[in-house]
Amino acid sequence: MPLRGFGTVNFELMLLRRMHDHQPALVRAALKNLGKSATDLRAAHAQWQRGLRGGFPGGASRYRLALGRPAVVSSRLLPAVGELAIEAWPMPLWPGLQFQVTFGPGGDVVDERLARMPDGATPAIASVADLRPWLLVIDDLESTCSPVRYRMSAGTVASHAAAVFATPDGATCEAQFSWGLLQTAMAVDAGNQQAD
Incomplete structure (x- = not known):
């Protein structure tokens, strides 16, 4: 096997x-x-x-x-x-x-x-600067930056996910995840975001 x-x-x-x-x-x-x-x-x-x-x-x-x-x-x-x-x-x-x-x-x-892991501490998230690759998982964002809206684009593989959310300081951000682990994140213009 x-x-x-x-x-x-x-x-x-x-x-x-x-x-x-x-x-x-x-x-x-x-x-x-x-x-x-x-x-x-x-x-x-x-x-x-x-x-x-x-x-x-x-x-x-x-x-x-x-x-x-x-x-x-x-x-x-x-x-x-x-x-x-x-x-x-x-x-x-x-x-x-x-x-x-x-x-x-x-x-x-x-x-x-x-x-x-259940006993692990969630890294602090205050601003876009805290959204560092491979540091955060989806649950970390959901606990600090809720609501988190997910997007699937054409051609996206199942292990990838995109999310839009606001950091505690009010910045609207878009992030890319692979297998639930943060890969990239950037601040975006909230006015350019399409309604889901």
Whole structure:
């Protein structure tokens, strides 16, 4: 099976493949830190894609096959949806973060992204200057800059997300995320934003 023994480092490489679209310099530094090459990154991504297309079990089984037993198992009840199961694995490349997968009542994946560990502190966000790549996750923005409006553009890959929000000092910003991790952010003219 292509995913058996995939492991955390290969999983991190797979995540880096999509981050390269936004932050090639940070990805190169991460590869050096891992002792891996761009070839290793492409191979891990291809292996993951083969696993996704290769008839492997869906839901939690896929991630357990690739990453082993989750470090965190919890649940959350949403009145309109039912009970959601949450499993997460630490990602050492991003200290304080974990890869969190949320499963619906039928076991289907409804969300998968990097998230802060439960005991992790959210970095302070006061202005655009605090929106530094690879420092913040989507939940950090939602807790400090709510409401956050998400946008999907044509051709956007599933692991990418764009968001529009206001920082506490009132600046309207647009940010790009990959796997839930902030990649880019900039202040924008609020008058040019289209209504959702």
